Amino acid sequence: MxxxxxxxxxxxxxxxxxxxxxxxxxxxxxxxxxxxxxxxxxxxxxxxxxxxxxxxxxxxxxxxxxxxxxxxxxxxxxxxxxxxxxxxxxxxxxxxxxxxxxxxxxxxxxxxxxxxxxxxxxxxxxxxxxxxxxxxxxxxxxxxxxxxxxxxxxxxxxxxxxxxxxxxxxxxxxxxxxxxxxxxxxxxxxxxxxxxxxxxxxxxxxxxxxxxxxxxxxxxxxxxxxxxxxxxxxxxxxxxxxxxxxxxxxxxxxxxxxxxxxxxxxxxxxxxxxxxxxxxxxxxxxxxxxxxxxxxxxxxxxxxxxxxxxxxxxxxxxxxxxxxxxxxxxxxxxxxLGNRSVIAHEAYVKWVIDRANKWKMPYPRQRLVTSTVSAIPLPLPPESLEGYQKQLDIERRENSMWEVKYRKKKQEYDTVKNLLDQQIQANCKEKNENARLKASIQRKEDFLDKICPGRKKRRMDLFNGPHLDSEE
Structure with a gap:
């Protein structure tokens, strides 16, 4: 380093x-x-x-x-x-x-x-x-x-x-x-x-x-x-x-x-x-x-x-x-812009570390630097090196598990989103079909009213007049 x-x-x-x-x-x-x-x-x-x-x-x-x-x-x-x-x-x-x-x-x-x-x-x-x-x-x-x-x-x-x-x-x-x-x-x-x-x-x-x-x-x-x-x-x-x-x-x-x-x-x-x-x-x-x-x-x-x-x-x-x-x-x-997350790919962090080493830091380092996990403060006593290595291994596994969980959740989200989009499209299609049928029926009714004198009045009387049950 x-x-x-x-x-x-x-x-x-x-x-x-x-x-x-x-x-x-x-x-x-x-x-x-x-x-x-x-x-x-x-x-x-x-x-x-x-x-x-x-x-x-x-x-x-x-x-x-x-x-x-x-x-x-x-x-x-x-x-x-x-x-x-x-x-x-x-x-x-x-x-x-x-x-x-x-x-x-x-x-x-x-x-x-x-x-x-x-x-x-x-x-x-x-x-x-x-x-x-x-x-x-x-x-x-x-x-x-x-x-x-x-x-x-x-x-x-x-x-x-x-x-x-x-x-x-x-x-x-x-x-x-x-x-x-x-x-x-x-x-x-x-x-x-x-x-x-x-x-x-x-x-x-x-x-x-x-x-x-x-x-x-x-x-x-x-x-x-x-x-x-x-x-x-x-x-x-x-x-x-x-x-x-x-x-x-x-x-x-x-x-x-x-x-x-x-x-x-x-x-x-x-x-x-x-x-x-x-x-x-x-x-x-x-x-x-x-x-x-x-x-x-x-x-x-x-x-x-x-x-x-x-x-x-x-x-x-x-x-x-x-x-x-x-x-x-x-x-x-x-x-x-990609996925929502504030973590960085290992390749990018390595690139930054290389640049920092080449450009040199203006002050003494106060911690260890790694491209895979957050570093911990220095100085680190020799007897803790083994424990530190174990910590790195654990955090690497946790990062890997997190990425797997993230990909799984994203797949689930994409699946649900596709289903919702399909349902919305189906609902829109059904709504448009209903509107089309309603308009067709209305055109037929208007045509029958036009060629059958008195039909519209009888139909209106049927719906607006007294109900048969009330007549009884």
Whole structure:
């Protein structure tokens, strides 16, 4: 087993001062109304980020497969998960890609429910972008709140969250990129792209500040971590993550169970993402268990290392290729994703272990790793090796029995489903035949009534007149 450790690096995350913005968020009188219009922005705003956790998480970033690779499993931020935690759908349109000129002042004023004069001449250039000052927007939001102008207050608050929390760039300013994304009402693809692009770029340079929505990344990773039933003793996150087994991970969240997932776009075998500063891709194949499906064999032809570029260095014009791909979104439904299960095929786990050994873990291993069963914590005393081997044999047999039971249950389910389908078809056929006969009889009755004068009246009298028994 490879025991070498990869060198770790210290990264910073963009940390805007959120206290005054949180105070503004507390002024929302109807959170449900705000949520229906702008998603879970208030939840993201209130999230306290554990910097130790996300700094440790970044150490596991795998630049070859654009995911987080641990000892024997991988985690992949996906569009569907980010959409769930943001509370907004991924729209069927090309995401923000910074090609079009910025929106005109009338469009911005209309979206904020303000007069054009309110924001005219308020834009300032910072870092090469037109920006609105935070203090100006904060003051406007306060005035709208005092005047009970709810729509304007909520719109300005949402824009502030976009510019300061979701897409932080220039301190104390909301830049034009954030404004454009706010107007599209489709922030999720850009949010995920910025997360990947910034982590990929910084880990490649082994230094610097990661500029993305840190609260959303924190929400995503904690959703997959087990929650201790009792208050645990303090341990560094490096040790906590290195002791987790695939059985400890919360793979599937029932509240995040999309009918369809975006599997690829255009000519790409993966999902290309366009952010505010560049593009990158990720592979939903590696996220099967996060959608509640069985991870089958190891991925084939999984090549992602070339799918990364910065707009300022896009010599191959990849931005145009990424944009074109989003005109052909390919989705898969539950029937196409395979069997419901969060376990993984042995071949896939072996592939992950080989990758982890080749890429090297950033921290010392805290447990044994196996491709067939969950590992147990180290150190393991020599006298327990025989018992451990017996445990492995037992769990292998249990896994085998589980697979047999699963196949049997699936066969039973398919049999019952086929019988029900046949019965439904038979019932429909019988219903249609009855309707046909009823219509035929009615046509004959109408024909007889037509050629036999008085027949219809006698028939009506027969059914509507007094019964013979009553006459007696």
């Amino acid at each position: 490879e025991n070498a450790i990869r060198r770790t690096h210290r990264y910073e995350f963009k940390k805007p001062d959120l206290e005054s913005l949180r105070n503004l968020g507390r002024m929302v009188k109807n959170p449900e109304h705000f949520r229906n219009r702008y998603g879970y922005l208030l939840n993201i705003l209130r999230t306290n980020v554990d910097e130790g956790l996300i700094n440790t998480l970044v150490q596991f970033y795998d630049p070859l497969y654009h995911c987080f690779t641990f000892s024997d499993y991988q985690l992949v931020p996906t569009l569907e998960e980010y959409s769930h935690w943001v509370g907004l759908p991924v729209l069927d349109q090309v995401p923000f890609h910074g090609l079009e000129p910025g929106p005109k002042i009338p469009a911005i004023a209309n979206a904020l429910h303000l007069e054009i004069a309110d924001i005219k001449n308020k834009f300032i250039t910072r870092a090469g972008l037109q920006c609105l000052p935070y203090n100006f927007l904060y003051q406007k939001a306060t005035i709208c709140f005092e005047r009970s102008e709810t729509d304007a207050f909520e719109a300005i608050l949402a824009l502030l969250i976009y510019g300061i929390v979701l897409f932080p760039n220039v301190d104390k300013f909301v830049d034009m990129n954030a404004i454009q994304i706010f107007l599209t009402q489709n922030p999720v693809p850009t949010l995920l792209a910025d997360t990947y692009v910034s982590i990929h770029e910084r880990t490649d340079k082994e230094r610097g500040t990661i500029v993305c929505c840190a609260p959303l990344l924190h929400i995503w990773i904690t959703s997959h971590l087990p929650r201790p039933k009792v208050k645990p003793e303090y341990l560094p996150w490096s040790q906590k993550l290195m002791t987790l087994t695939p059985n400890d991970i919360v793979w599937f969240n029932p509240t995040c169970d999309p009918e369809l997932i975006i599997d690829s776009c255009g000519d790409f075998n993966n999902v290309p993402l366009l952010g505010t500063r560049g593009g990158i891709s990720y592979s939903p194949v590696l996220a099967r268990r996060q959608f509640g499906f069985y991870m089958e064999m190891k991925p084939v032809y999984l090549i992602l290392d070339r799918d990364f570029f910065l707009y300022k260095k896009d010599d191959a014009n990849q931005r145009a290729q990424f944009k074109k791909a989003w005109y052909s979104i390919i989705r898969k439904d539950r029937n196409q």
